[in-house]
Structures are given as structure tokens and as C-alpha cells.
Amino acid sequence: MGEYDVRLAPGSQDGDAEEHLRSLLSWLQEDESLDRYVRGSYRSPAPRSAEHMGEGLDLLALVAGSALSTGSLVFSVLQWQASRRRAPTLILRRGAVEVHLPADRATDDEALRRIVSALGEDSRQSQEPGGDDGTA
Structure with a gap:
């Protein structure tokens, strides 16, 4: 099972971060290629104080089932x-790795x-007996 965090990059919020993240989660849940393998919840990465009770949520935490590849999830986010019309730049995080997904740059197959790869989707290495899973 993979766990991912999605948030808007600083400076890319031309609107409400919570609205963008709700739209993204709705998109992922309606994507037939993901076949209901993604669950999401909204969070705020920093604890709220009494002064900031009115602020919205700005982090989308995703849990992807083991049958879903990182590639499918990333492709759907890019779609x-x-x-x-005015998509924000997103930061997709898995573990300690963060990847910026700018909205204004076309993504080709090599970029995908x-x-x-940066998010750790090398299933051949981690599943082969004796393969290097990166945990040295």
C-alpha cells in the first residue's frame, strides 16, 4: 500500500487550496483506471491555534491500494x-521524496x-529475490 501527500506549492494558490484538493480527490475517485484503489482525507500539516480556526485544509493524504501503481496515480493527477483552466503547481510526496508537478509544463513519457522513479516505483527491484530494495 502506498501513502502519498498532495499539497499546493507556495505561490501557486490563485484560489482556495481546499477547493483545488477537493476537486482533485473527486477526479481521482471518478477515474475508472484507478478502479477505487485510492482513498483520501484532508488535513492541515500544522496544528491549528485558536487564532486560525477559520483556515481551510491544505493537504490531501492519499492511500493507494497495493494493486495501484504510482504511475497510474501520477498520470491521473497530471490529467x-x-x-x-488555472491549475496550481502541486507537490506530491511519498515518504521523504517530494516531486513538484508544475501545471504549465507539458509532461512527456520520459518526464513521467x-x-x-523518484517516488520509488521500481517494483522489479523490490520484488525480485535478492533485489536491492534500497534499505542498505
């Missing part, structure tokens, strides 16, 4: 960005491979 969501492409469908938006680099993003997926």
Missing part, C-alpha cells in the same frame, strides 16, 4: 491538472518515468 487533472491539464483539465483545469522520472517522476515515478
Whole structure:
């Protein structure tokens, strides 16, 4: 099972962060290629004080089932960005790795491979007997 965090990059919030994240989660849940393998919840990365009770949520925490590849999830997020008139730049995080997904840059196959690789989607290495899973 993979766990991912999605948030808007600083300076890319031309509107409400919570609205963008709700739209993204709705998109992911309606994507038939993800086949209901993604669950999401909204969070605020910093504890709220009494002074900031009115602020919205600005982090989307995603849990992807083991049958879902990182590539499918990233591709769907990029499709969501492409469908938006003024899509924000997103930061997709898995573990200690953060990848910025700018909305104004077209993503080709090689860029998608680099993003997926950075997020740790090398299932051949981690599943092969004696393979290097990066935990040295």
C-alpha cells in the first residue's frame, strides 16, 4: 500500500487550496483506471491555534491500494491538472521524496518515468529475490 501527500506549492494558490484538493480527490475517485484503489482525507500539516480556526485544509493524504501503481496515480493527477483552466503547481510526496508537478509544463513519457522513479516505483527491484530494495 502506498501513502502519498498532495499539497499546493507556495505561490501557486490563485484560489482556495481546499477547493483545488477537493476537486482533485473527486477526479481521482471518478477515474475508472484507478478502479477505487485510492482513498483520501484532508488535513492541515500544522496544528491549528485558536487564532486560525477559520483556515481551510491544505493537504490531501492519499492511500493507494497495493494493486495501484504510482504511475497510474501520477498520470491521473497530471490529467487533472491539464483539465483545469488555472491549475496550481502541486507537490506530491511519498515518504521523504517530494516531486513538484508544475501545471504549465507539458509532461512527456520520459518526464513521467522520472517522476515515478523518484517516488520509488521500481517494483522489479523490490520484488525480485535478492533485489536491492534500497534499505542498505
